[in-house]
Amino acid sequence: MGEGIYTKREDGRAFTDVRSMKANVGIVPSADGSASFETGKTKAIAVVRGPRTLHPQHMQNAQTGILRVSYGMMPFSVEDRIRPGPNRRSEEISKVTEWALSSVVDLSGFPNTVVDVFVQIPQADAGTRVAGINAAALALAHAGIPMKEMVSAIGVGKIDKTLVVDLDKFEDSVFHDGEGSTDIPVVVTSRTKEIALLQLDGKISVDEFKQTIEMAKKACDDVLKVQIDALKNMSEVKDE
């Protein structure tokens, strides 16, 4: 490590540093739960509605409520406009977010219902799915949904030969020199520290991969701190 051509990060961060984070809970008053999460220039908004009766009826599960996630990037979230509406990528991210969150939420007390989670990205600078998952976890907690624990997400990866935490847009998709860049979004649960989601886009050796996972777990602790802080200091409930 450290031999490659990527010896210094563009924004001056250390390779294990996350971008500055900001979380806010209760941003949409009409929703049952809502939150925003920012890492650097990436912003995500999540809104939770439900539990409510699920229609069409054939999708209902008589044993448990179901979780339904919809992720989308706003047309103006990147420099060249994104065509609004579902596409292959947004459908994939909706599904993986749903799976990651399903491992902690418990909807067995609400049969035949659905909990809808809407994730929107008003500004994108790589790491939108992890920002979305962080926001969604906050919004679910805010909505009072029974959860075994929280989840925190972070993107880790490899740029040329250097292992890095929290890739930005340049590192994720502009950098193509040397061995190129590898992107690994990781979701870690807050108490048991289990991995709820793991994706990998690019090439990485087994040893390096193990190292990046350790880096991700450490970074997720920082993310969790920001999340817990946002929940405990929500203005709506904090009084006296």
Added chain:
Amino acid sequence: MVKKGRQIVVPGEVVATGNEFLPGDGAYRDGQDVVAGRYGILDIQEKQVRVVPISGAYYPRRGNTIIGTIVDITFNGWLIDFGGAQNAFLPVAEVPRYINRNELREFLDFGETVVVKVWDVKARGIDVSMKMRGFGKIEGGMIIPVNSNKVPRIIGKEGSMIKLIQGATGCEITVGQNGKVWISGKDGDSEIATKKIIEFIAENIVISGLTEKVEKMIKEMGFKTSGIEIIAENTDEGSEE
């Protein structure tokens, strides 16, 4: 080990350690630990550890008063939409008068609004009753929506806030714990004034000394507050059931 009560806890937070503690609503046990299973305020009574919700959708509990709309009529009762996960069922037997089973619509028709009491809460839905004083069909007045988590504050300690407003404006106020407030007065002006006061409370829920502020507002509106007996001062923690 046990954490101090009345603080905000997040899901996955270990709130007590030791076999003597019992996980109640919103908490679960994992080995020695009692863990918060939802976001809310920690409530420890004796060895019972609960997490009381402070946000999110309304979950009905036995004894709650709710206001809802008739959405369906079955052969032996009515289905009421009250904004929860499921509809509430009002059986014919829980209505305090004789009903012809062939003519259920004569008593309650689609779209009509009722005040009912939660009788039984099951995973599949809730049963409600009308068989007590103060429950029944709503006619006249207005219904305003509020956040269901703010209802305890609107009611005030032992109903102090409601009594204060009722005494001043002369309007009848019925608060549904599902976040619906029914105001019924003799004229539209007093109803609108009452509505404004309740909306003010809902918006300023975290302000300390809310009761005084509401009193001041009532006076500014030209109503009298003297002669109204107020049970509790400024600490409007609300009537938790």
